[in-house]
Amino acid sequence: MRFSIATWNINSVRLRIDIVARFLEEQRPDVLCLQETKCPDAQFPFADFRKLGYEHIAINGQKGYHGVAIASRLPITASAPRDFCAKGDSRHMSVTLGGAAKGLTIHNFYVPAGGDEPDPAINDKFAHKLAFVDEMTAWFAAEPIAGRAILVGDLNIAPLEHDVWSHKALIKVVSHTPIEVEKLGRAQAAGPWVDALRKFVPAQEKLYTWWSYRAADWDKADKGRRLDHVWVSPALGDAVKSMRVFRDVRGWPRPSDHAPVMVELAL
């Protein structure tokens, strides 16, 4: 089957439910993974998703901050959140699909942003980010990815030189520092995971998924970063057929600062 999955840091699912619905209507991914839903589970807008055909929903939300959700048109046969760093933060959810995608596992991550100061000795938030990625590595090393699996999410790290608008300007800016890039590389290697987006855009070309709100004209300035990722297990490496970053959605009314990203696979 042709299978599509989208990931989008929505920065409040309730505030932006209208553009979520518009995106789902226009693109119809089989699965949508959201981050930063900022929504307690009891207040999640289930009805809006069900109305659009996304009847299978797995959420891990909390009040005010973070929160991830997976909405699917295909049945979800199992779901499990994991509490990284034992902080009680809602930053991960995994599901296994049934139906035509039977046995496919999906991980949805929201890695900590890490604050402003890129020094774990003086910035607890940066220390937390590094520990979180280390825990991802340890987990994948302990339980290597078996079979068909996809990892998506806002990993809050732009690993390659051309994943940011200026490698030189951002080398000491949290999201692109060498220590983060190295740790993310270890996590990816531990799966091992294949970077699906870079299968379609060479490492020498710029590729962004996020543009700050703090720009007079984000589109014109184009000071973006690739913070959102889609990784696939080796078994799916050749199954990835297309990728798209919906930059136009960043320009929709009252947008998130992240654009949705969608990948198509032949399962």
Next chain:
DNA sequence: ATGGTTGTAGGACAA
């Protein structure tokens, strides 16, 4: 170099 904006919640904090 600095400051710029947005969301949750109804003040400060996270991003």
